[in-house]
Each structure stands twice: as structure tokens, then as C-alpha cells.
Amino acid sequence: MKFDIYDFSVLTSSIHELLRSVMGETSVMITEMVIVGIVFLTLFSVLGLVLIYIERKVCAFFQQRLGPMRVGFWGTAQTVADAIKLLLKEPLMTKSADKFLFNLAPFIIIISSFMAIAAVPFALGLQALDLNIGVFYVTAISSIGVAGILIAGWASNNKYSLIGAIRSGAQIVSYELSVGLSILTIVVLTGSLQFSEIIESQRDGWWIFRGHIPAFIAFVIFLIAGTAETNRGPFDLAEAESELTAGFHTEYSGMKFAFFFLAEFVNMFIISAIGATMFLGGWMPLHFGELTSFNEIMDFIPPLFWFLGKTFFIIFIMMWFKWTFPRLRIDQLLTLEWKYLLPINLINILIMAFIVLMGWHF
Amino acid sequence: MSVKEVQNSKESQEYFVNMGPQHPSTHGVLRLLLTLDGETITNVEPHLGYIHRSIEKMCERDSYQQIVHLTDRMDYLSCHMNNEAVCLAVEKGLEMEIPERVKVIRTIISELTRLSSHQLWWGVMGMDLGAITSFLYGFRDREMITDIFEETCGARLTMNYNIPGGLMFDIPSNFQTKVKEFIIHFRKKLPEYDQLMTNNIIFRNRTEGVGILTKEDAISYGVTGPSGRASGWNNDIRKIKPYSAYDRVEFKEITYTKGDSFARYKVRIDEMWESMNIIEQLIDNIPEGNYKEKTRVVIKLPKTEIYQSVETARGELGVYINSDGKKSPYRVKFRSPGLSNLNALNSMAKGGKIADLVTIMSTIDLVIPDIDR
Numbered sequence: 001m002k003f004d005i006y007d008f009s010v011l012t013s014s015i016h017e018l019l020r021s022v023m024g025e026t027s028v029m030i031t032e033m034v035i036v037g038i039v040f041l042t043l044f045s046v047l048g049l050v051l052i053y054i055e056r057k058v059c060a061f062f063q064q065r066l067g068p069m070r071v072g073f074w075g076t077a078q079t080v081a082d083a084i085k086l087l088l089k090e091p092l093m094t095k096s097a098d099k100f101l102f103n104l105a106p107f108i109i110i111i112s113s114f115m116a117i118a119a120v121p122f123a124l125g126l127q128a129l130d131l132n133i134g135v136f137y138v139t140a141i142s143s144i145g146v147a148g149i150l151i152a153g154w155a156s157n158n159k160y161s162l163i164g165a166i167r168s169g170a171q172i173v174s175y176e177l178s179v180g181l182s183i184l185t186i187v188v189l190t191g192s193l194q195f196s197e198i199i200e201s202q203r204d205g206w207w208i209f210r211g212h213i214p215a216f217i218a219f220v221i222f223l224i225a226g227t228a229e230t231n232r233g234p235f236d237l238a239e240a241e242s243e244l245t246a247g248f249h250t251e252y253s254g255m256k257f258a259f260f261f262l263a264e265f266v267n268m269f270i271i272s273a274i275g276a277t278m279f280l281g282g283w284m285p286l287h288f289g290e291l292t293s294f295n296e297i298m299d300f301i302p303p304l305f306w307f308l309g310k311t312f313f314i315i316f317i318m319m320w321f322k323w324t325f326p327r328l329r330i331d332q333l334l335t336l337e338w339k340y341l342l343p344i345n346l347i348n349i350l351i352m353a354f355i356v357l358m359g360w361h362f
Numbered sequence: 363m364s365v366k367e368v369q370n371s372k373e374s375q376e377y378f379v380n381m382g383p384q385h386p387s388t389h390g391v392l393r394l395l396l397t398l399d400g401e402t403i404t405n406v407e408p409h410l411g412y413i414h415r416s417i418e419k420m421c422e423r424d425s426y427q428q429i430v431h432l433t434d435r436m437d438y439l440s441c442h443m444n445n446e447a448v449c450l451a452v453e454k455g456l457e458m459e460i461p462e463r464v465k466v467i468r469t470i471i472s473e474l475t476r477l478s479s480h481q482l483w484w485g486v487m488g489m490d491l492g493a494i495t496s497f498l499y500g501f502r503d504r505e506m507i508t509d510i511f512e513e514t515c516g517a518r519l520t521m522n523y524n525i526p527g528g529l530m531f532d533i534p535s536n537f538q539t540k541v542k543e544f545i546i547h548f549r550k551k552l553p554e555y556d557q558l559m560t561n562n563i564i565f566r567n568r569t570e571g572v573g574i575l576t577k578e579d580a581i582s583y584g585v586t587g588p589s590g591r592a593s594g595w596n597n598d599i600r601k602i603k604p605y606s607a608y609d610r611v612e613f614k615e616i617t618y619t620k621g622d623s624f625a626r627y628k629v630r631i632d633e634m635w636e637s638m639n640i641i642e643q644l645i646d647n648i649p650e651g652n653y654k655e656k657t658r659v660v661i662k663l664p665k666t667e668i669y670q671s672v673e674t675a676r677g678e679l680g681v682y683i684n685s686d687g688k689k690s691p692y693r694v695k696f697r698s699p700g701l702s703n704l705n706a707l708n709s710m711a712k713g714g715k716i717a718d719l720v721t722i723m724s725t726i727d728l729v730i731p732d733i734d735r
Contacts, residue, residue, distance in 0.1 A: 063494070159377070163716070242491070242492060324493065
């Protein structure tokens with residue numbers, strides 16, 4: 001395959017060799033961990049800044065305005081300026097807040113998304129953790145975040161925050177099911193929970209094309225449930241600024257508020273990345289079974305671009321419906337999940353299993 | 363009971379939430395004391411007075427010309443209609459004949475005000491439901507009307523154009539072309555409102571069957587305007603007691619029977635179409651003549667009682683003037699639509715969710731300075 005020329009494992013293994021030549025086994029491992037940690041920290045903040053800028057611009061164009069234009073070229077430095085402002089702000093805390101939990105909550109949320117992003121396959125050979133239960137790991141880790149939201153709502157000692165946190169708890173616990181089941185539909189097809197193998201299995205075509213209608217239904221359900229799990233509109237009931245002022249993070253200010261904000265955007269990236277990996281082939285270029293020359297041309301586009309392109313495509317769809325739809329009500333939200341998405345998902349997964357059993361998929 | 367005792371007691375207590383006076387969806391400084399059972403509302407108690415400026419008392423001090431300028435601080439979105447109400451009342455007291463030109467221009471201005479008020483309401487309603495995009499769409503179209511008003515009277519928010527006896531200035535020469543341009547523009551844009559909100563499934567679910575107000579309740583609470591007409595009560599003052607030029611234009615009185623939030627929404631959307639019809643009928647037929655009748659510098663009403671009502675964007679605005687023959691009135695009372703519409707809030711919101719309360723509040727279209735005065 002042509003895209004092997006873009007293999008990142010050449011780079012990573014050469015760094016590994018270089019480190020091996022100067023230090024011992026244990027210190028190499030520690031050094032590499034530190035390097036990976038720093039790379040992810042940088043990625044995390046850069047991703048946050050870029051995504052916030054994109055969201056502002058996308059939302060502005062949907063609303064027939066220009067968005068940030070003053071700071072930097074086309075407002076590109078606006079988010080940096082905002083980050084500096086948030087860093088310099090005083091972290092306020094109400095007198096009656098539970099101080100320990102209040103300070104802990106943002107870190108739980110940020111740690112959960114930090115851990116989840118480690119399993120995301122960015123490109124060929126560019127993945128920090130290629131666990132053999134990768135899918136399971138991501139779904140498990142990403143649900144830790146809800147604990148952070150619940151703690152934030154409780155510790156703030158604010159009635160709006162508490163309502164927002166309880167809403168968010170009900171919402172995330174419910175929609176976790178749909179996310180998990182729609183991912184399982186693809187796992188049924190691939191027969192593996194490992195991200196690298198899932199991507200490898202899409203060498204001849206992405207699952208959304210090859211998996212018949214059930215794969216498409218699973219993709220749509222994944223989009224809906226994924227948006228709900230990241231607490232974004234039209235499912236942003238935990239914040240619901242017109243009802244609960246700012247929901248669970250009403251009392252937070254400064255950098256602690258920024259952590260919630262950053263985690264929301266990075267969670268959106270993770271959900272989109274998982275969606276791109278499961279349904280759209282991750283970093284795998286667009287291939288159509290027999291068209292060899294077409295496939296080879298596609299292989300010249302580096303996998304990282306494929307991955308980012310697909311991920312940002314899904315992010316764009318999420319922003320699209322955030323800025324178009326009104327917000328759901330809490331009972332409608334739960335009805336949608338338990339009465340519609342979950343039964344459809346279960347039947348869908350059965351159909352998919354049947355298709356795989358009969359060998360009908362392409 | 364002290365705080366400690368409350369915390370230690372095993373009995374469950376009602377969950378109180380103070381919604382407002384600073385809250386994004388109370389549209390001003392209204393404070394609602396909510397009693398909640400989980401997410402379900404068991405009682406809503408509005409607390410008023412945060413923006414009370416004692417306008418009625420100030421009216422007893424001021425001359426009749428000055429009273430007009432106080433009224434646009436009440437319902438600032440229908441300021442031209444408020445001014446018109448006072449002017450009509452004073453003219454009634456003086457038994458003045460008003461030139462035809464003034465009547466027609468007043469009607470056009472009133473309908474433009476209604477349009478701009480409904481546009482803003484539509485945008486804000488979307489924002490209350492979580493669709494922020496509609497807010498900017500509404501403001502985009504409202505901008506054109508505000509520009510027209512700026513050229514006619516010089517202000518963009520608290521506008522004063524009507525004075526007892528006529529208008530402050532004549533209309534500018536490009537008034538007719540600008541209004542026609544706006545109508546052409548808005549006839550194209552109003553279907554966009556339907557595309558974005560009316561036919562959206564989430565929007566339908568959020569509004570249909572939410573906050574039902576029966577016709578009997580609407581009448582007994584005195585819920586006028588679009589909110590009352592959505593319950594099937596024909597209460598349009600423009601039809602019942604025509605003033606200005608409303609007796610010579612053809613328009614439908616929009617009524618729906620369901621009385622839920624969606625009916626209230628539809629009434630306003632349809633009223634925008636009707637307002638455009640009214641303006642189109644009049645804009646080419648503005649009669650020539652004086653733009654104001656001469657009045658005395660110090661207006662003294664004879665010893666009478668006058669009641670004059672107009673249909674603002676929110677309902678019936680009544681102006682009661684009790685004159686004792688002096689240069690300022692003995693007593694002025696405004697029957698503001700906002701206050702009586704707010705009364706029905708509890709009966710509509712009880713049993714609903716917190717999100718429903720927000721929907722109901724935006725569909726009865728509250729303007730807080732109108733409630734408090």
C-alpha cells in the first residue's frame with residue numbers, strides 16, 4: 001500500500017532507538033511517557049483553541065455575521081486572547097461551596113477527556129495507546145466525566161447548578177447506551193475491539209458504505225447520542241442558559257470555567273474522532289474495492305489529513321445542528337433515548353449480526 | 363426553624379428557586395418564585411416592583427404633551443402605539459378633529475411597530491428555546507424598520523412621533539419607498555421563519571400542548587392581545603373599537619382555538635402577514651393635508667373622564683384620564699396588557715417542567731417595564 005510511506009512508526013521507533021543508545025530501559029520508558037504527555041498537553045490546548053475559533057466562525061456564518069475579526073488576521077488570535085484573560089481572572093468561590101469537591105470537579109472532567117484522547121488513532125503509527133480493548137476503553141473512560149459534572153453541581157451549592165447536574169447525569173447515563181450500541185454494530189462487522197484492526201478492516205472501503213443500511217442507521221444514532229453525551233446543543237440541558245443560567249458551571253470562573261469549556265470541545269473532538277474511525281475509516285484513505293488507480297491516487301494524501309478531514313467533517317455536522325435546532329426538554333430527551341433510539345439500536349444490531357452471519361456485507 | 367434545624371430534619375421540603383430578578387429568560391427584572399418538585403413546577407409566584415418608576419404618579423405632575431413621552435418607557439417595543447393611545451385620549455377630551463393624513467400615517471406607524479415587536483419576539487423566543495440563530499434573523503429584519511423610524515422621528519428605541527393633535531413632523535420624502543422596500547424584503551424573509559422554527563420537530567414538541575390557556579381563563583384573567591386570541595377570544599381592539607384608520611382597511615382578526623404555546627406562536631406569525639397587508643393597503647393612499655392640528659401650548663382638558671384603548675403588540679392598552687380642568691390630569695391609569703397577561707402565568711405553568719415555563723413566558727411575550735410601569 002502506498003500510504004505506508006507516511007508511516008509514523010518509522011519516526012517513533014527511531015526516537016526510541018536514539019533514546020536506547022543513551023540510557024537504560026527504565027529511563028527510556030519514563031522519558032517516552034513524559035514526551036507523550038507533553039505532546040498531548042500541547043495538542044489538548046491547541047485543539048481547544050482551534051475548535052473554539054472554528055465554532056465561533058461557523059456559528060457566525062450561520063447567523064449572517066462575521067464573528068471575531070479584530071484580534072489577529074480574521075480574528076485568529078481571539079481565542080488566545082480569551083485564554084489569557086481566563087488565566088488572569090480571579091477564581092471566585094462561594095462561601096458555602098464545598099471547597100475540596102469544588103476544586104476537584106474540573107480536573108475529573110479534564111482528566112477523563114485527557115485519558116480518552118490517548119486511544120485515538122491519529123494516523124498510521126501515531127497512536128499513544130493501541131489497546132486490544134480500545135473501543136471498550138474509550139466508552140468506559142469517557143463516562144467518568146459525568147462524575148465531574150455531578151460533583152461540580154453538588155459542590156457549588158447553587159440550586160441551578162444542582163438541577164443542571166442531575167439533568168446531565170440522567171442524560172449522559174442514558175445516551176451512553178446508544179453510543180455504545182451503535183459502536184457495537186461496527187464491532188460486529190469487524191470482530192475486533194482494537195482501533196488499529198478496525199481501521200485495517202476498512203482497507204477496501206469504509207463501513208458506512210459497506211455495512212448496508214444498518215451501518216448508516218448506526219452512524220446517525222451515533223451522531224445524535226454522541227452530541228448528547230458531549231452536552232452540546234440541542235442536548236445542552238445541563239447548561240441550558242435560558243433556563244438554568246449556566247447549569248452546572250454557574251459558579252465557576254476563570255481557569256476552572258475554562259477547563260469545563262475546554263473539556264466540552266475536546267470531548268466533541270474525541271466523539272467525532274471515534275465516529276470517523278468506526279464509520280468513516282479513520283486515517284484510511286478512500287478506497288473502492290477494484291478501482292486500483294483511484295485507490296493509489298487517494299493513497300498519496302497523508303493519513304493524518306484523512307483523519308482530520310473526516311473528524312472535522314463530523315464536528316461541522318455537530319455544529320450545524322447545534323446552531324439550528326432549539327433545545328429539547330428533559331422528558332423529551334429521555335423519551336427519545338429510551339423509547340426510540342435504544343429499541344432501534346437493538347433491532348439494528350440484530351440485523352447487522354444477521355448480515356454478518358450470512359456474509360452479505362461487501 | 364433555624365438553618366441547622368432545617369438541614370437536620372428528616373422531612374422532605376419543597377424546593378424553591380428564585381428565577382430572576384437577574385435571569386436570561388425573564389426578559390428584564392421580573393422575579394419568579396418557583397416551587398419545584400424535581401423538574402416539575404408546582405407553583406409560580408411573580409414578584410414585581412423591580413423596575414417601578416411610578417409613571418402614573420408622574421403623569422399627575424406633567425402636562426399632557428409631556429405624558430406622551432413617558433408612555434414609550436412602558437412597553438418600549440410598542441412605543442408608537444402607547445403614544446398614540448395617550449394622544450387619542452387627549453384628542454377625545456378636547457373633541458378635536460384630526461386630519462385624515464395623520465390617521466393614516468398613525469396606522470402605518472402602528473403596524474410597523476407591531477411588526478418590529480413581533481420580529482424581536484420571534485428572535486427572543488427562539489433564544490429562549492435554545493436556538494440562538496433565530497435571534498439574529500429577527501434582528502436583521504427589525505433593523506430595516508428601526509431605520510425607517512429613525513428617519514421619521516430621530517430615535518431608535520424610545521421613539522416619540524405622536525403628539526396630541528397630530529404628528530411631531532411630517533413623514534420624510536422617502537418614507538413610502540422605504541416602507542415598500544421593507545415589505546418586499548420581509549415577504550420573502552417571513553417564510554424563512556417558518557423553515558427555521560415553525561416546522562422544526564423539536565420546536566413543535568416544545569410548544570404544542572404546552573401551557574394551555576382555556577378561553578374561560580383568558581377572559582377571566584383578561585389576557586388580551588395575541589395571547590388571548592390564541593385561546594379563541596375575539597378581543598382585537600382594532601376590530602371592536604376601531605381607531606385611527608383601522609375602520610377603512612380590511613384585515614383578518616387572527617384567532618386560534620387551542621390556546622397552547624404553539625397557537626400563541628402562530629397568532630403572532632399570522633399577524634405579521636396581516637400587518638403587512640394593512641400597510642400595503644394604506645401606503646399608496648396617504649391623503650394630502652396637514653400633519654398636525656394646532657393645539658394650545660397649555661392643553662387644559664375639560665372636567666371629564668376619558669377611557670381610550672388601543673391594540674398594542676401585546677394586547678389592550680387602556681388609558682384612563684380623569685381631568686379636573688387643570689393643565690395636568692387629576693389621575694391617570696394605564697391598563698397595561700403585560701400585567702394581566704402575567705396573571706395567567708401560574709395557571710398555565712403549573713404541572714409543567716422548568717423548560718415549559720420559559721416557553722410560556724416567551725409566548726405570552728412579557729415586557730417587564732410594561733408590567734411595573
